[in-house]
Amino acid sequence: MSRSLRLAVIPGDGIGPEVVVQGLKVLAAVLPSDVKLETREYDLGARRWHATGETLPDAELDSLKDHDAILLGAIGDPSVPSGVLERGLLLKLRFAFDHYVNLRPSKLFPNTATPLAGRPEIDFVVVREGTEGPYTGNGGSLRTGTPAEVATEVSLNTAYGVERVVRDAYERANARPRKKLTLVHKNNVLVYAGHLWKNIFDTVGREYPEVTTDYLHVDAATIFFVTQPERFDVIVTDNLFGDILTDLAAAITGGIGLAASGNINPGGAYPSMFEPVHGSAPDIAGTGKADPTATVLSVALLLRHLGYEAEAARVETAVAQDVTARDGAPRSTEQTGDALVSRVLAASVTN
């Protein structure tokens, strides 16, 4: 009997299409031979918006739903007003498919350049809430464009939404050797949302007696990211704080060329979506310089999410070997993709 993996692919803007090609190559190379990979590509992003004014039509949202997972390259282009594609496409997908766990692992590989002196050990995972907080699009502007303008942004937080992501983070912490979970918020200022998060964090924590817990204000957390990143194991945080912290995490672990992410709907009611943390990088689009590693690592998260644990590990090992062997000589997007495919294949032969 043959299995299938029905994958929706959104190459998107800028370097998105280039890196996605390499991610798909690695995916094809690592999948067990009895798994039939069916991909369907969606033309969404800046080009589509310019051509039709559409960001994500309902019909396409429906059709995307009918997949096991989504692989996304990057969304965003300077020719489109800021916010249009982010809100109308990327965030719309995260919200429509209830991707409440935005999973972002950070690991400093040996030999990878880091801006930090002393090369601390870095190996943590940020569980960023993905469907609430200041990202709900709740807000508005009155007397727009006049000297009397007032603009609001509302951060929405529910016990329902916080509890499920906090629980997911405890599960992940509990499954790791160090079993440590840090909540990051700003509960000395954002007291309503902050206390909701902290209370739920403490309450759910009673169910995980083996997990050591810690709380940090977001400002203090950025200090520890650069002075003592080894103190972190799993971090759970709000949508906006998670956005900020994971870019910083990427920077200290070798740059966004390596940072992977999964927008996960743990229950599986909707397809989860996997994407590199880097954006569309229009300045290098088409030059063949983009590093596809973050996309390949996102493919590993995709494989793990779908139950292909051995295959996910094989991709991660291939990346770790390759990254460690890199000598800084320039390599094209395709060359890096090829190198990763070779390593994945070599590992599968010796397995």
Added chain:
Amino acid sequence: MSRSLRLAVIPGDGIGPEVVVQGLKVLAAVLPSDVKLETREYDLGARRWHATGETLPDAELDSLKDHDAILLGAIGDPSVPSGVLERGLLLKLRFAFDHYVNLRPSKLFPNTATPLAGRPEIDFVVVREGTEGPYTGNGGSLRTGTPAEVATEVSLNTAYGVERVVRDAYERANARPRKKLTLVHKNNVLVYAGHLWKNIFDTVGREYPEVTTDYLHVDAATIFFVTQPERFDVIVTDNLFGDILTDLAAAITGGIGLAASGNINPGGAYPSMFEPVHGSAPDIAGTGKADPTATVLSVALLLRHLGYEAEAARVETAVAQDVTARDGAPRSTEQTGDALVSRVLAASVTN
């Protein structure tokens, strides 16, 4: 004719009182002899709250108003519920006295330890908005403590509030050799507040043709803080983003032991308030280990704000010399204060 400087002093919690003593020593040493320094101390903070339940009574707020400036040590103690002193005292002061410019300079001195490899040149100033954004205490919680809880935080932004701080930042950028101003926000997600900020930033910018401008999303800004901090000259940003970025800025320039800040009411309708960025650090309170340098640098900002430019520069030179000469040997709070006083006095003799 003799002049006077009427200074309100809020030593506060934890290491606050210890560092404030040193700040006052340096202030007394540097002030011209014809300036009469009158200080009045206010007993505000955790002790007061435990004793009386008060954070900042109206009578004291009124009396504080009657000063040229305020020097504050630190506010906050683990024995007080998170938010009580922060909102009821520190933020209450910033809001009541309309401290809309929260000024936070960052400079990496030669010889100071930084977590960044390669010791980049760092010399920038963050102009953090101080009276709006998510800090207004606007928000609430419904069905608190139940599984149906909803908690909101509202970020309030007005053209009035944004324009005045953006203008202040342009003035500062225009007065610096590099004349570069970077706006940091997240206008691809927080579109209402973000577009208000960006529009005003662009409009006011037309009045400052010599200032080079730049825009960064807050997540991307954290990356550049650690990979390319030399790109920044003046940064203007929202209250919460400024809070986060200035802790990171402190971390990369030698730690919060050196980070000064001024909560400034530029028009002078209310006294401005100067405080180290570090908190009360209850873990080291009373051990004599606290570094008073951030408080001393805050005194320099205070002097400059009150028109004592030569004296401000003398304090900053003393700090630069002292920090550069530090050999890492442990020194007590008082020893560092004494060293700074000596250097300030030596400089005044040679002047």
